[in-house]
Amino acid sequence: MDALNWLIEPLSYGFMWRALLAAIMVGIICSVIGTYVILQGMAFLGDALAHIILPGIVFAFLIGWPLAVGALIAGVLAAVGIGALSQRGELREDTAIGIIFAGSFALGVAMLSTVDSYAVDLSHILFGDVLGASVTDLWITFGLGLLVLLTVFAFYKEFMVLAFDPTLAKVLRLPATFLRYLLLVLVAVTIVVSLQTVGVALVLAMLVTPAAAAQLLTRRLWTMMAVAALIGAFSNVVGLYLSFYVNIASGPAMVLVATAVFTLVFLFAPERGLLWRAGRERREEGAVG
Amino acid sequence: MPQLFPHHAIHDAAAPTLALEHVSVRYGATYALEDVSFTVKRGDQVAVVGPNGAGKSTLFNVITGIVKPNRGAVHIYGSGPEGHICVGYVPQRNRIDWRFPATVFDTVLMGRVGKIGLFRWPGRGDRAKVQTALEQVGMAEFAHRQIGELSGGQQQRVFLARALAQEAQLLLLDEPLTGLDAPSQQAILDILAKLGQEGVTMLIATHDLNQAAEIFPLIMLLRRRVIAYGPPGEALTTETLKEAYGSHLHVIHAADADLLLTDTCCSGGQPPVGQIIGHGSEEALSHYDVSHPDRQTRR
Numbered sequence: 159m160d161a162l163n164w165l166i167e168p169l170s171y172g173f174m175w176r177a178l179l180a181a182i183m184v185g186i187i188c189s190v191i192g193t194y195v196i197l198q199g200m201a202f203l204g205d206a207l208a209h210i211i212l213p214g215i216v217f218a219f220l221i222g223w224p225l226a227v228g229a230l231i232a233g234v235l236a237a238v239g240i241g242a243l244s245q246r247g248e249l250r251e252d253t254a255i256g257i258i259f260a261g262s263f264a265l266g267v268a269m270l271s272t273v274d275s276y277a278v279d280l281s282h283i284l285f286g287d288v289l290g291a292s293v294t295d296l297w298i299t300f301g302l303g304l305l306v307l308l309t310v311f312a313f314y315k316e317f318m319v320l321a322f323d324p325t326l327a328k329v330l331r332l333p334a335t336f337l338r339y340l341l342l343v344l345v346a347v348t349i350v351v352s353l354q355t356v357g358v359a360l361v362l363a364m365l366v367t368p369a370a371a372a373q374l375l376t377r378r379l380w381t382m383m384a385v386a387a388l389i390g391a392f393s394n395v396v397g398l399y400l401s402f403y404v405n406i407a408s409g410p411a412m413v414l415v416a417t418a419v420f421t422l423v424f425l426f427a428p429e430r431g432l433l434w435r436a437g438r439e440r441r442e443e444g445a446v447g
Numbered sequence: 448m449p450q451l452f453p454h455h456a457i458h459d460a461a462a463p464t465l466a467l468e469h470v471s472v473r474y475g476a477t478y479a480l481e482d483v484s485f486t487v488k489r490g491d492q493v494a495v496v497g498p499n500g501a502g503k504s505t506l507f508n509v510i511t512g513i514v515k516p517n518r519g520a521v522h523i524y525g526s527g528p529e530g531h532i533c534v535g536y537v538p539q540r541n542r543i544d545w546r547f548p549a550t551v552f553d554t555v556l557m558g559r560v561g562k563i564g565l566f567r568w569p570g571r572g573d574r575a576k577v578q579t580a581l582e583q584v585g586m587a588e589f590a591h592r593q594i595g596e597l598s599g600g601q602q603q604r605v606f607l608a609r610a611l612a613q614e615a616q617l618l619l620l621d622e623p624l625t626g627l628d629a630p631s632q633q634a635i636l637d638i639l640a641k642l643g644q645e646g647v648t649m650l651i652a653t654h655d656l657n658q659a660a661e662i663f664p665l666i667m668l669l670r671r672r673v674i675a676y677g678p679p680g681e682a683l684t685t686e687t688l689k690e691a692y693g694s695h696l697h698v699i700h701a702a703d704a705d706l707l708l709t710d711t712c713c714s715g716g717q718p719p720v721g722q723i724i725g726h727g728s729e730e731a732l733s734h735y736d737v738s739h740p741d742r743q744t745r746r
Contacts (some may be wrong), residue, residue, distance in 0.1 A: 198559035322547050328513050330561030331532055373548060382548040423512050
């Protein structure tokens with residue numbers, strides 16, 4: 159069968175196998191954490207966090223450490239730093255984030271510009287290089303991803319209360335401050351895990367887009383997470399095949415597929431889609447007039 | 448910072464449900480609350496009224512323990528609020544993201560998260576409590592609806608059920624009737640009355656003086672300090688109202704009575720409400736709706 163061949167043929171290359179595994183894992187992890195990112199209104203923070211960890215990645219790159227280690231250290235530092243800054247209340251939180259965001263991104267690019275292979279390295283860091291994923295990268299993704307998902311599972315009900323009604327979290331004496339930092343660290347780890355696949359510039363789409371589509375299709379938190387994970391993994395796989403056959407960059411291809419899925423859901427979702435609502439209004443008008 | 452595994456306070460049954468002693472809260476140089484002292488007995492229902500910025504939400508935040516007073520102390524059944532998970536609160540409806548992916552059941556179950564504790568999942572007992580709470584507020588048949596698919600009155604009842612599932616002894620309600628139609632308001636009031644009989648103590652923040660005076664047995668007039676606290680007939684006099692509302696209040700000497708116009712409208716977007724206080728100050732309050740002068744009728 160041609161269609162089957164079309165699916166199987168790319169897998170005769172080892173790099174495609176590794177890319178496929180990375181894409182699926184990243185799609186799942188990003189979408190699950192992304193559910194909290196959009197429910198807590200942390201989209202801007204997530205984007206900032208991705209840019210803020212750039213100096214950590216470049217530093218690790220320059221001294222020959224695994225990139226994930228440098229990114230992780232920078233990510234955790236940034237998460238705690240932003241949390242501390244926004245607690246002080248002297249600056250608006252988005253202002254504080256904006257300053258750190260731009261400053262550390264500039265620092266990262268400046269550090270990278272000292273290297274000869276600057277242009278190639280920068281584009282990999284900005285847009286990812288999933289086709290270059292090594293077996294070690296896969297294991298790191300798997301290990302960190304499992305850690306993230308287990309943490310989400312362990313604190314499921316507490317994170318839900320915190321996202322839905324922060325005042326209730328305090329009234330029930332949940333460790334709200336601890337949970338808020340923990341969530342920031344989980345977002346940072348997720349971003350680190352995703353850099354190889356989509357890069358700094360596009361990781362936000364992986365966090366936000368599948369979760370946003372899932373919210374229009376579901377009415378409970380765990381189903382939203384599950385549907386988001388499905389959409390994320392599906393988009394990444396389709397994007398990867400697209401990049402193989404149409405010869406476009408893989409990271410942007412994945413994000414474009416996810417965006418297309420979101421657009422379809424936004425238009426056609428039962429009950430909450432644009433067309434559905436327009437149709438209902440017309441039916442109601444018809445009933446009245 | 449709260450501990451990861453907090454120790455929950457034990458109630459002193461002899462102590463009043465709620466007691467504030469000389470509580471002051473300052474934000475920078477301005478006082479939100481100043482030297483506030485009062486006691487609420489078990490089963491009391493107190494309407495907290497006052498102009499915008501009178502400190503109603505600060506008062507609630509101090510009672511829940513979210514805000515620490517700069518001076519004075521809050522006691523719930525004899526000990527500070529930090530250890531208690533028996534304080535329920537019903538938020539103003541516009542504070543909630545109704546698109547949140549949670550069913551009615553999920554939302555009420557959230558009230559039990561404190562009791563369940565970290566790293567544990569809700570058991571059969573928790574589910575039974577949620578079911579009972581839903582039945583008490585008449586929302587059992589809506590358990591699987593997403594919360595955004597409910598009417599305003601139903602949403603308010605879900606939050607009451609959440610406080611019930613939490614087994615709250617002291618309930619703080621923020622504008623629970625604002626924006627609801629008359630039947631929905633009545634449904635909420637019926638539930639509150641039933642809870643009162645069961646010994647649940649309540650503080651209800653409201654900007655609607657008329658309604659507060661009609662419905663609730665106790666009224667607290669708040670403007671940074673407690674200006675008056677007692678049954679409506681005693682707490683609401685020309686003097687206390689003038690003190691509470693100050694420049695928001697206009698006194699008009701009409702032919703038959705003194706007319707007090709209070710600008711109580713706020714986030715609820717309700718029209719200003721006029722009140723008439725008879726010449727005899729002990730006389731019960733009677734009300735005119737002066738927002739439509741051509742339709743002034745005595746209720």
